[in-house]
Amino acid sequence: MITASRVRGRRGSITTSAPLWMWLIAGAALVPVFVPFAAMLVRVATGGSSAVATFWSTRTAELLGNTLALTTAVVASASGIGIGAAWLTTRTQLWGRRVWTVVVALPLVIPSYVVALALRSAFGDNGLIADATGIAVPRAGGFWGAWLALTIATYPFVYLVAAAALRRIGRAQEDAARGLGASPWRVFRTIVLPQLRPSVAAGALLVALYTLSDFGAVSLMRFDAFTRVIYAQYAGRLDRTPAAVLAVVLVAVALTVLWAEERSRSRASYATPHVPSPSLSVPLTGRQTAAATAALIVLALFALGIPIAALLSWLAREGRAIIDWGAIAGSLTGATLAGAVAFVAAIPTSVLVVRHVSRRTAWLERSIYVMFALPHITVGLAVVFFASRYLGGLYQSLALMVVVYASVFFAEALGAGKAALLQVDPSLEEASRGLGRGPLATLSRVTVPLIWKGLLAGAVLVFLTTMKELPITLLLRPTGFDTLAVDVWSAADDLLYSRAAAPALLLLAVSAVPMYVLTTRTDER
């Protein structure tokens, strides 16, 4: 990490110290999650006696093994799929390439619990696949079920950053290599992949942290990862110490993942600057084209086809679709506000992290990523405890729920803002400062106009993940406040799945619009 900071420090750091207000805003982003979390730890440390016993139990070791195995597997498959799909949609002349750009990214809007529900109803002896084809397929469950559901739910994180990077990376080297007779595979392996590494690592980091925090898929697949057991502990046990201990172990795991990502970053080379070059596409043979198209079709079948088919079959069973306008309004309100808060807070935080590199900003950034990895049930209950005691009327208010959303998903906004700012030549800002503009004026007149598109993409990502969010919404929403995700959950929880279909499809429809804008916007670059 230190190496990485130094490298970046030389390249892009502004040597004057950051203004206090920047730190205030960035620090404020951490408060809604870390203060309640710390309060919970203090309470557990002072009240519980079983903390040490829990930590050393074989159960913790088993959970750790399960969670690490799942995370590793999901990161590997999500990265492979994300990179492959990104390469196919940016470097080849596949038929329907533009459509594929959107289709491949679309699963990002499907909540992992919907993916898991759909896979469960698709696989197995009585599943949709067996019904449609007559082929007996095993039930989706346990490790492989959770792995499949989470791979589908997370590969778009890698796909989006990899595709954006591939569009950015100059093609001169690739063209030269191909001119010298290198096979497409060799070019990909020796030239494209090394250049992609920093962005893929950033995407893979989100995948890993998302997998650590996910509750829906692992619980529906009955796989004993940390989050599932933490939930069961909260629900079943009178002593909350075990749940808190497991949450702390999870934080340690998240920090380890961050450390690993930082190490990979420090060894990575930087992408060559963008050189506008005639976009020569990689020529594929007929068979390669067929294979590539088939691969994308299989991907779309799993990632979009199965969930949508399952939802439609539930809808058909229900026979009617009730459109809950209140829930649509609730979802849009919560997600838009969370995106907006994250957008604003990401401006100074990106500047701190990119332009004022120090050990302190490194910890700021790490803390922001740790928040992304915390199980939402832990965050939610910690906030319930803290807010009901100390925040009076704020408890169960829209304002509190929105800032908790924005904090938890802040990593997505910061990641986008940071990527955008890294592409801006610091000399522009230095010139502005040199000409006598203050930090605020420089920020608003120079920096923000240069990075707002990237920030907006990050805010859209926050919007999309907030739309699907469940545990925090259930725990912190104002009484009577509904969202589409809550509708899906309460239908699936209380009655037949058929009633979950309409809100789930609405959730996809409402999310698909910003998703479409997000992918086509980045396509223009």
Added chain:
Amino acid sequence: MLGVLHYGDRGNSLALVQRSIMLPFLALAIVATACSGDGDTLTVYSGRNEELVAPLLDRFETETGIDLEVRYANSTDLAATLREEGGNTPADVFFAVDPASLGAVALEGLLLPLPEDVLRLVRPGFSDGEGRWVGTSGRSRVIAYDSRILDPAALPRDLQALTDPVWRGRLGIAPTNGSFLASVAAMILLDGEEATRTWLEGIAANRPLTYPKNSVIVAAIDEAEIEFGLVNHYYPLSRAAEVGSTHAANHFLVGGAGALVMPAGVGILEATDDVDAALTFVRFLLSEAAQRFFVTETFEYPLVAGVAQSPDLPPLESLSPPDLDLSDLAGVLDLATDLVAEAGLL
């Protein structure tokens, strides 16, 4: 050079951290004062489904003039929330589907003891032993079976008989469902941990099909996917009401955890600022009108003397529920979950 910057800034940073912690709360507090302050409403945390009980709660509002603010979620989550909120909960009343959730909140000392005249309204055995919550309606565990192919006389009499290999591959269960787990918890209290473990292993050896919910089990019986399943007694009845007819029929087990009759119930939070309104609510749920609502709309057993039960069900007196303090279920629910998982059913 970076080090120097660090060092020089350090004095500043503590105050900075403190200020940055307070700032968002200050800002939020300003927003919050604008939207807080409800006076005459009673806040109900309802683990009972909105679609089922909303009409009843509407009736309460019109009859008493007390406005309700109802937070719907599942009972387990609400119990966890209440335990985190402790004495600062905005809730006045907790209306839950199962004794374990009510028990968990009661064990934490968060429920107000109810007055004797309220407790006396409810049949004995369906309330908390210490009077901290009362049952509002009863739900029996049963075997729902496919009446097209099975003769009830041939069905198991109790849960133990279900481990007979003759039932292999024919049974459906919902292992994550609260009622199923509660019956396992009851078995732990009645027969001990070892016997329960053995029973669960026997069930697992019979390769039951597992479902996410009771209602899906009943649907699976109609679709001839399974021959019978462990559910609560009202699921076949509500399915008949919902889709017109069902082939699933109830078979009541005799003795032991299989005959468990669990109440949905209600308790008053100690933190309430309006005990009178909360008591009015509890009394309303025990009123004849509400009890009749549970009989006709949710197909449950009434728990107040003098309210007639559904003629389609065996008389409540004829059932043989085990002798348990239902609040104790909360204490072993986590163990029950562990055992079910250990047997490979979760």
